[in-house]
Amino acid sequence: MALQDESSMSKKKLPPVRPQRDQLSPDQVLCDFCTAKCCRYFALPIETPKTVSDFEFIRWYLLHEGATVFLEEDVWYLLVHAVCKHLGEDNRCGIYDTRPQICRDYTTDECEYEENWTYDQYFETAEQIDEFAEAIFQPRSDSIRSRKPPLLPVVA
Ligand code: SF4
Numbered sequence: 001m002a003l004q005d006e007s008s009m010s011k012k013k014l015p016p017v018r019p020q021r022d023q024l025s026p027d028q029v030l031c032d033f034c035t036a037k038c039c040r041y042f043a044l045p046i047e048t049p050k051t052v053s054d055f056e057f058i059r060w061y062l063l064h065e066g067a068t069v070f071l072e073e074d075v076w077y078l079l080v081h082a083v084c085k086h087l088g089e090d091n092r093c094g095i096y097d098t099r100p101q102i103c104r105d106y107t108t109d110e111c112e113y114e115e116n117w118t119y120d121q122y123f124e125t126a127e128q129i130d131e132f133a134e135a136i137f138q139p140r141s142d143s144i145r146s147r148k149p150p151l152l153p154v155v156a
């Protein structure tokens, strides 16, 4: 990193402060402080994988650009990171008047404004889901633990 003298650092523009939702005044709108997080992905619940072939399906999802899978409170979801084609560079909806019903129904009341994207389980690569499935379906004989040693004879 290049060193900066104190005078140039003091001139550096500070990034805008992102308020907490409970700090907004009545005339402020939460979305004005957000990078439109809700318009940059879609997520759908999927069946809980139970078999090796179910996990093969998930592996297939994860071979696609932008596809991830997460597990939250025992529900599995496919999450695709894909920006809506109508999101403008100003982070505003370009088809506001004709936006889909799901966008109309979505409100800031429970939105992901402060979401930090942590889940019970999160898979981004095919290798990760492979390892997870392997751990579940690994036969007992393949255990990484050493075999139990024989008991020592009892000395009278
Ligand atoms: S609804 Fe929430 S997540 Fe979506 S743009 Fe507004 S503040 Fe951001």
Ligand code: SF4
Pocket: 038, 039, 084, 085, 086, 087, 088, 092, 093, 094, 095, 096, 099, 100, 103
């Ligand atoms: S249609 Fe508008 S509100 Fe809906 S996801 Fe796209 S940019 Fe966001």
